[in-house]
Amino acid sequence: MDEVDVLIVGSGPAGSVAARYAAMKGASVMFLERRPTVGVPVRCGEFMPSDEEIHNMFPKLTDMDSLFDIPEDLRCLNTVGIDLINPDGKVTVLDFNGYTTDRDRFDQYLAKRAQEEGAVLSTDHAFQKIENGIARTSKGDIKYKVIIGADGPGSMVARNLGLQKNRNPYPAMTAQVKGDYGNHTQMFFGGIAPGAYGWIIPKDGRANVGVGMSPKFSSGSLRTYFDKFMDRNGLEPVTKVQGKYVPSEGPIPKTVSGNGMVVGDA
Ligand SMILES: Cc1cc2nc3c(=O)[nH]c(=O)nc-3n(C[C@H](O)[C@H](O)[C@H](O)COP(=O)(O)OP(=O)(O)OC[C@H]3O[C@@H](n4cnc5c(N)ncnc54)[C@H](O)[C@@H]3O)c2cc1C
The missing domain is CATH 3.30.9.10 (D-Amino Acid Oxidase, subunit A, domain 2)
Structure with a gap:
């Protein structure tokens, strides 16, 4: 059985950024993606506010430079x-x-940055459920200290953690x-x-x-x-x-439960 400090479900922007930050802090990290290729197919409008607009919207945001360090060639x-x-x-x-x-290249860039920090990406690999504190997946069981659901609006991880799913997506x-x-x-x-x-x-x-x-x-x-x-x-x-x-109603009221949490659209 695989064993990691932090198991992350999903390799969208939220999953890859969580994976990068956890790995940067020294945790052993695995992030799972059920699709064969990160970011494919593209299901997004692909619009991003400029760094300046993000700063205006979130003036208290720290780490802005690291979070939105998006290379020129990803700006079409x-x-x-x-x-x-x-x-x-x-x-x-x-x-x-x-x-x-291009959202496929954008997601792949964020996943690569997480891998560069030591996070292990496993594609074609679906989370199924949590049973007795162990994650059951399509490729076997994974033991974790912390699980992060970055699996999008219909989050299966949220459901398994007893957290509310997004209402009315x-x-x-x-x-x-x-x-x-x-x-x-x-x-x-x-x-x-x-x-x-x-x-x-x-x-x-x-x-x-x-x-x-x-x-x-x-x-x-x-x-x-x-x-x-x-x-x-x-x-x-x-x-x-x-x-x-x-998601149409903002974040769910509670995003943490025990040693699990959800991020991003989840
Ligand atoms: C049509 C459309 C247009 C949009 N346009 C814009 C836009 O222009 N600008 C903008 O900023 N936002 C836009 N959004 C919203 C944006 O795409 C999301 O907010 C963003 O993708 C959320 O990132 P995330 O990492 O939380 O989730 P996601 O990007 O949804 O990533 C979740 C990942 O988890 C994986 N996953 C799910 N379940 C499992 C499982 N059981 N096991 C393993 N992996 C799993 C999925 O395959 C997916 O790769 C749009 C959304 C849609 C649908």
């Missing part, structure tokens, strides 16, 4: 504004600096299109994406496009809304359409 395009588009087409422009990334769908879409992120509100928004997020010669919605306010499938959004904006996906859930 710098954006300078967000266009908020009403159902009647009226546009409100927000000055907001950001950049777009919103489904969202994304794909890539080709073309030049300027340097503003566009967000479309109203019946096109009830309770949430549709987006066109420019990249270099491409854009990430998608729709999120609240099941409470919508009628019909997310795919129907996505296809309508594509049609209305003359968009033609050049990649497979990918969907996933996004």
Whole structure:
């Protein structure tokens, strides 16, 4: 049986950053990823606020330089504004600096940094449950001192720790299109994406496009809304359409239970 100080489930940004920090502090760390390749497929809008905007939003954040040390080659395009588009087409422009990334390469970069600190990544490896303080996984049992669930909005680790799962997550769908879409992120509100928004997020010669919605306010499938959004904006996906859930109600009230905790979307 494998034995580690810290077992982390998930190699998204939260899992990889937790793995890096735990390894940096001298813990033996293993992080599991059920997908064969970290970051693949991409299920994200791939927009990031600039370092300056993050600093403005979280002025008390320490470790900013280390946390957001994202190399230039992971920044596809710098954006300078967000266009908020009403159902009647009226546009409100927000000055907001950001950049777009390729989320697969972004996640792989963060995982590599954790590995460089000594954390061991195991892919194609799914956490199944906690039994008698041992993690049962698709590749055998793992003994740990601390377990961290970084396994996204439907967190199985949260459930096993007796923590609350995210309530009312919103489904969202994304794909890539080709073309030049300027340097503003566009967000479309109203019946096109009830309770949430549709987006066109420019990249270099491409854009990430998608729709999120609240099941409470919508009628019909997310795919129907996505296809309508594509049609209305003359968009033609050049990649497979990918969907996933996004937490909609902020963090769960309690994120720690005994020797376990959850981070990120979990
Ligand atoms: C369509 C869409 C668009 C988005 N757009 C943006 C955006 O533009 N900008 C932005 O900042 N955020 C965006 N988000 C949100 C962002 O993607 C998430 O907040 C972020 O990915 C959360 O990171 P995480 O590490 O907590 O979880 P995740 O990135 O979800 O990573 C969880 C990982 O855990 C793995 N996993 C799950 N269960 C198990 C298991 N049992 N065993 C092993 N591994 C497991 C998963 O395979 C996954 O790799 C978007 C989300 C969606 C769905």
